[in-house]
Amino acid sequence: MARTILVVDDEAVLVETIAYNLEQSGYRVVTAADGYSALDAARREKPDLVILDIMLPGMDGLEVCRQLRREDSTATTPVLMLTAKGDEIDKVVGLEVGADDYVTKPFGRRELLARVRALLRRADYPASNGGGQQQQSAPEQVEARRPSSRELVAGPLRIDLAGRRVNCRGQEMELQPKQFELLAYLVRNRGTVLTRDQLLHNVWGYDYAGDTRTVDVHVRWLREKLEEDPANPKLIQTVRGVGYVFRC
Structure with missing residues (x-):
């Protein structure tokens, strides 16, 4: 069964591009354009990984990440945050609220897929299992x-x-x-x-x-x-x- 990835960003073109690349690599993709929709999608779909932009309308990505970590169904779901180039503070805060990794815009297809594969692999083989x-x-x-x-x-x-x-x-x-x-x-x-x-x-x-x-x-x-x-x-x-x- 294909792994499900939730992509959250309010830039429609970027979401379409990410979704296309992930689907071409065999993943099932669910999308959301704002923070509240992202939480609803996460609860409904229980994705294997979330790609989450920090700058979102309604509820920003940092708060979405905090909420995901508080819920049993998503507490351990890997979160890959998207940050703007040079926003070092956002990267650090993102890690502190529970994100597992981040990628800086603009990013290439290979970099994104490599990070996705790494996070999914770590979810399958947690540190406690060696x-x-x-x-x-x-x-x-x-x-x-x-x-x-x-x-x-x-x-x-x-x-x-x-x-x-x-x-x-x-x-x-x-x-x-x-x-x-x-x-x-x-x-x-x-x-x-x-x-x-x-x-x-x-x-x-x-x-x-x-x-x-x-x-x-x-x-x-x-x-x-x-x-x-x-x-x-x-x-x-x-x-x-x-x-x-x-x-x-």
């Missing part, structure tokens, strides 16, 4: 040697992999899907310094074409939720010039 059968980097080999478990325990953290729940110091934490996957990967490889590129590849997908600032945004978000003092993190530590390491 990321599929891809070639392993050194940190993944460390992870593979550890016994599999439905729960990870590290310092003040208890991570329920099956239920995708996180408890920190006795309190339940609400994490977005990518935040959960990033945290689980860091904890599985605790004590190992992981580069930003390794985290991008293993959490976002092996053919993910984004930049390393995506990792920094998600780490900052995790620190704000998990660290007693986010300005002086004890759990997720920065290794200057390299990346991050989880210590407990």
Whole structure:
């Protein structure tokens, strides 16, 4: 059965172009031109992925993304945001409200399809299941040697992999899907310094074409939720010039 993709943009020509390219690649496409219609379509169609423009009439794409993440049926649906060229703030905010990736207008057909395939692949093989059968980097080999478990325990953290729940110091934490996957990967490889590129590849997908600032945004978000003092993190530590390491 063809995977369903919801395309949300108020530019009719762009929507038509995106839909044509996706359909030529074997996807089923549903479209919406504003935020409220997008939410209705998402609830009705339960798409496998949402391509969402930030600038929308009625309700902007950022609020649509927030609403999608609050609903059980779409909480883990991959969201690819469309941003205008140079709008760095929109990219960062989009990631913070739960988007999985973004692509900057104008974009090419190959770039869009590559990002779509990467997000769908990550949805099929989440980080908690080891990321599929891809070639392993050194940190993944460390992870593979550890016994599999439905729960990870590290310092003040208890991570329920099956239920995708996180408890920190006795309190339940609400994490977005990518935040959960990033945290689980860091904890599985605790004590190992992981580069930003390794985290991008293993959490976002092996053919993910984004930049390393995506990792920094998600780490900052995790620190704000998990660290007693986010300005002086004890759990997720920065290794200057390299990346991050989880210590407990």
